[in-house]
Amino acid sequence: MKLLVLLAFICVSKCVVATLESLKHDFSGFAINKRFPMGVVEACREPGTVTLTFDDGMTPRAMQRLLPFLKEHNLPATIFLIGNTLDPSHWNYRENVKAVEMAAKDGHIIASHSWSHPDMTSLPSDEAVKDELLKTMKVIEHVIGAYPRYFRPPMGATDDRLLRICKELGLTVVGWNINTEDWKNPPEMVIQNVREELDRARPVPELQRQVHLYLFCLLTLH
16 A cells, blocks of 8 residues: 655754644745755755655545554654545545544644645646635635645645745745655665665754654555
8 A cells, every 4th residue: 555645854953853833934044955946945954853744645544554653653744635635525525534633633734735736837827826725725724723834836846926825825835855755666765765865964863763763654554
């Protein structure tokens, strides 16, 4: 079973695995390494920890297996959801809602990954972009009682128009600095790629310990 669609690491400033929320919305210290345009959160100058993020593969079945592991090892995460999975017309609506409620109750950050996973830069108008964002914000608010504060563009596709509209809507655009590509790579390759990136970053021992816990999770849940 392919559990995860995307895991991305974002370095932040504490020596624990943290959620984006721990940054208190102060992204002035973030360094851009040209994977994304200026204005997209993707990395931090301060070494010491990572943020675990998941995109659009968090099905109820996956949540039921992953969330207990994260809770047991005190590993918070940010989960970027596709909005239409929380629409009442979705075939698995009730189970999707339960899974998201469970994740929010466990303290994970629920964020937006658009309504239907389009290339946001190819949409024909500002209204089409806003429609993708606003519909997702509304269904998330309906489920967890709060609007999302973060948005990750599908495929990472970002342009000035998207950044402007996200700013108007109060959304921080989030990229990544390690993409596991586990939707196409076997677990062993995912683990090797992540370890190589971590070796280059030379993280503190506590970070290594917690990330190794996650890598074990990735192996055992696939």
